[in-house]
Amino acid sequence: MGARxxxxxKQYLATHRALPPAEAADQVDQxxxxxxxxxxxxxxxxxPGVGILQADPRNRVQLKPTPQPKGGRRS
Numbered sequence: 001m002g003a004r005x006x007x008x009x010k011q012y013l014a015t016h017r018a019l020p021p022a023e024a025a026d027q028v029d030q031x032x033x034x035x036x037x038x039x040x041x042x043x044x045x046x047x048p049g050v051g052i053l054q055a056d057p058r059n060r061v062q063l064k065p066t067p068q069p070k071g072g073r074r075s
Contacts (some may be wrong), residue, residue: 011025035045035053045053051065065067 006069010021010025013019013067014021017024019027031069039053039055040059042055047053049066051063054062054064056062
């Protein structure tokens, strides 16, 4: 398995979008709130390149991974 990268999304937004740290934190908090609301309402949340999040009948979040292309991973 390759090296895992730990990315702080708030820091990433602040750096790459030239946002003040507090504004980047607010944006991430809003994204998380939106995801949780959609899941509570029975919806799905697509995470491109990762899969689809969906709550099961017991309100446990399940991830249906995106199928990998045949022949392995592309670089």
